[in-house]
Amino acid sequence: MKILVPVKRVVDYNVKVRVKADGSxxxxxNVKMSMNPFDEIAVEEAVRLKEAGIATEVVAVxxxxxxxxxxxxxxxxxxxxxxxxxETDADLQPLAVAKLLKALCDxxxxxxxxxxxxxxxDDANQTGQMLxxxxxxxxxxxxxxxVIADGKATVTREIDGGLExxxxxxPAVVSTDLRLNEPRYATLPNIMKAKKKPLDTVKPADxxxxxxxxxxxxxxxEPAKRSAGVRVADVADLVNKLKNEAKVI
Amino acid sequence: xxxxxxxxxxxxxxxxxxxxxxxxxxxxxGDIHVLVAGADCAAAAQQAAQLQGVATVKVxxxxxxxxxxxxxxxxxxxxxxxxYSHILAPATTFGKNLAPRVAALLDVAQISEITAVESADTFxxxxxxxxxxxxxxxxxxxxxxxxxxxxFDAIGTGGSAPVEAIAPAAxxxxxxxxxxELTKSERPELGAAKIIVSGGRGLGSGENYHQLLEPxxxxxxxxxxxxxxxxxxxxxxNDYQVGQTGKIVAPQLYLAIGISGAIQHxxxxxxxxxxxxxxxxxxxxxxxIADYGLVADLFEAVPQLAAAVG
Numbered sequence: 001m002k003i004l005v006p007v008k009r010v011v012d013y014n015v016k017v018r019v020k021a022d023g024s025x026x027x028x029x030n031v032k033m034s035m036n037p038f039d040e041i042a043v044e045e046a047v048r049l050k051e052a053g054i055a056t057e058v059v060a061v062x063x064x065x066x067x068x069x070x071x072x073x074x075x076x077x078x079x080x081x082x083x084x085x086x087e088t089d090a091d092l093q094p095l096a097v098a099k100l101l102k103a104l105c106d107x108x109x110x111x112x113x114x115x116x117x118x119x120x121x122d123d124a125n126q127t128g129q130m131l132x133x134x135x136x137x138x139x140x141x142x143x144x145x146x147v148i149a150d151g152k153a154t155v156t157r158e159i160d161g162g163l164e165x166x167x168x169x170x171p172a173v174v175s176t177d178l179r180l181n182e183p184r185y186a187t188l189p190n191i192m193k194a195k196k197k198p199l200d201t202v203k204p205a206d207x208x209x210x211x212x213x214x215x216x217x218x219x220x221x222e223p224a225k226r227s228a229g230v231r232v233a234d235v236a237d238l239v240n241k242l243k244n245e246a247k248v249i
Numbered sequence: 250x251x252x253x254x255x256x257x258x259x260x261x262x263x264x265x266x267x268x269x270x271x272x273x274x275x276x277x278x279g280d281i282h283v284l285v286a287g288a289d290c291a292a293a294a295q296q297a298a299q300l301q302g303v304a305t306v307k308v309x310x311x312x313x314x315x316x317x318x319x320x321x322x323x324x325x326x327x328x329x330x331x332x333y334s335h336i337l338a339p340a341t342t343f344g345k346n347l348a349p350r351v352a353a354l355l356d357v358a359q360i361s362e363i364t365a366v367e368s369a370d371t372f373x374x375x376x377x378x379x380x381x382x383x384x385x386x387x388x389x390x391x392x393x394x395x396x397x398x399x400x401f402d403a404i405g406t407g408g409s410a411p412v413e414a415i416a417p418a419a420x421x422x423x424x425x426x427x428x429x430e431l432t433k434s435e436r437p438e439l440g441a442a443k444i445i446v447s448g449g450r451g452l453g454s455g456e457n458y459h460q461l462l463e464p465x466x467x468x469x470x471x472x473x474x475x476x477x478x479x480x481x482x483x484x485x486x487n488d489y490q491v492g493q494t495g496k497i498v499a500p501q502l503y504l505a506i507g508i509s510g511a512i513q514h515x516x517x518x519x520x521x522x523x524x525x526x527x528x529x530x531x532x533x534x535x536x537x538i539a540d541y542g543l544v545a546d547l548f549e550a551v552p553q554l555a556a557a558v559g
Contacts, residue, residue: 016512017377026381094349095358122376123493124361129319129349138320138423141346144487154427158487159342160440160496161431166318168424178477178494179487214358218371218384226519229540235553238525238543246523246540248444248502249469249558 001148001170002057003046004110005080006101007039009064009071010121023219035071038116040078041176044183045146046114047079054148055112057081061104063097065089069199076194077186083199088211090204094122096211098130103207105135110171112153117142117175128175138168142177250279250369251304252335255326257343258285258293260315265441266339268403271300273396274337275404276366280304282333283410286325286417288315294412303410311417316426317343323350324418330355333391334369340395340497341440348395357389362497364400378493378516398440399499399520432488434473439491442472444502447491447518448484449476451507451528451547455484461548462506465555474498474518476508492517507547510535527551 011017012034017026035043049055060075062068063086072083086100105113118125132139140146140155144163147154148170156165158177186194204211232238242249252274257264267283274281283297286309294308307329313321326347330336336351338344340362352359364382365373371386372394439445446466452458458479466473474496475489491498493516503521508514510526510533518524519538526539527547536542543550 011377017380019381026377093358095353095356098353118494120378120493123378124359125345126349126352126359126361129346130353130359132319133323133350133353139346139350140424141319142342157342159429160488162429162486162488164429165427166424167427177487179481214389215360215385215387218386220376221382221384223375223379223382226524226538228537229524229542231536231542231544234545235543235550235557238541239554239557241541242502242523242525246502248523 001055001111002059002108003049003055004059004061004105004108004113005039005042005046005075006061006097006113006115006127007043007071007075008036008116008119009033009062009068010036010119013037013120019220019222023221025217025220033067035074036116036119038118038176040183041178041180042114042116043075043078043080044181045176048181049148050079059084059108059110061086061101063088063092063100072199073194074186076197077191078184082197085199085201086204086207087201088204090211091213092211093213093215094124094126094130095214096209097127098134099209100204100207100211101127101131102134103209105131112148112170113173115173115175117177128173132173135171138172140166140168140172141175143174144177144179146174146180250334251332252277252279252281252337253329253333254281254283255336255338255344255347256283256285256293256297257339257341258287258290260287260290261292263293263296264341265403265438266341266398267297268300269398269401270337270339270396271303271404272401273363273366274335275302276401277335277369279334282307284309284326284329286314286322287317288312298410298412299406299408301405301408303408306410306412307415308412309415309417313420314417318424318426319346319350320421320423321418322347323354324421326351327354328418329415330391335392335394337394337396340397344395348393352393355391355393357391357393358387359393359395360385360387361395362397363394364397378512379519397497399497432486436466437470437472439472439474439489439496439498442500444469444471445474445498445500446471446504446506447474447476447508448479448506449508450478450482452479452484458484461551465551468555468559476511476514505535505539506551508535509533510538
């Protein structure tokens, strides 16, 4: 079974982003970039399925600028077998990425796509569901446990009220939630090995996909700042303030 | 212009998130139709008919909607989509699972978690965990949107819209629900609670979490929440999590107890009206956004607080 894992290059989760003064976006100059944390969980899950003898090949895919090669190398250092970069400088929105991934799925014929549930830059939470729709495949989003057996996936999902377990036929799309696994640290020998793994580059036009954005960002602004309030002396002071000043209890 | 709101419900009753979603639809303006798809869901449909501003309720009642799978619901929404300029769902795990699937089949963008409506095609949504707000304009004929429920005040009741039965779509049979374990609680739902008592790693264990926070929550009639650290440490189940990847809440009062205030957590609660932080570390980032900060040992302060508010 072949598994395809899409990975996105995003601003590192430890970076506190700043909105540009002209409101055109956030300042990405000289900011540390990393693999989207949810995608790292997806790569780890795919690699574990390979180590368990269930998957035969793990293919990492990234869509974006040339520097996404680094993200693919990271995926290969975790254990992906090869990488495909869909290279473009265009602003890619989830529908366009889903179409690019669909074209690659048609070519690569994976039985399973494991992706992160959302990217921590645009917080869209869409691409996996869109890919499943375009392929007419079942989907299991927000997975905290994945079991593959007898040609189907049994997936435990984190939902608002608790947990639910779905059985879906393969091929399918699974999106990862935080507690699916804890990704390993890539070791130096594996980082070195990853540099020799195959990495193909294609362009959106090669895949016949129009990536024109459907949404235009008119402006990006800072949210209203919340200022620090007061320190209270003790519990009695706190209760007094909540009752008489804030009037919330 | 007509707007289709996809109701979230459990067949017996509407989820509160549906009320906020209808409120967002009213801001867009136009005839509002609510789609209730379920199994034996007449009671939920009746509730939808009573919501203010709703013109029609469409009900698809069939056994294969019982599990609310994205595959079956998408097929139904697509069959009903003609004539609607907007399709809205709440930005809950239900809506986030469904809306992108619908959008992709309509070949339109999906606009996630809107917090404000600027016009019929322009919306505000948070990006980077709420550290920036993007104003986006859609060029698509149909706008498929998920609504951040805390950003829109729930719509009231008092309406009496007609309820129209519609034909269910075929069962896709792509996905079977095997099991659902919902956390049972007498307390209010996190998303709809006026007061939330939330605990973090500072509590030290699940036992401490329950022993210290439950009496306080009971006295205040509050919902219980937790930071990601507390959930990852196994103190409480995942559905307690407040934050960027958990639930986004905005109660009247949010009590953060033993929570340091990681960015991901703040993203989920910083729109609360009043924030109280109790932490023994005076430098904890949570104090930078708290209205009232108490630097104290929570093991002493929380029981005192529970006694004082009773």
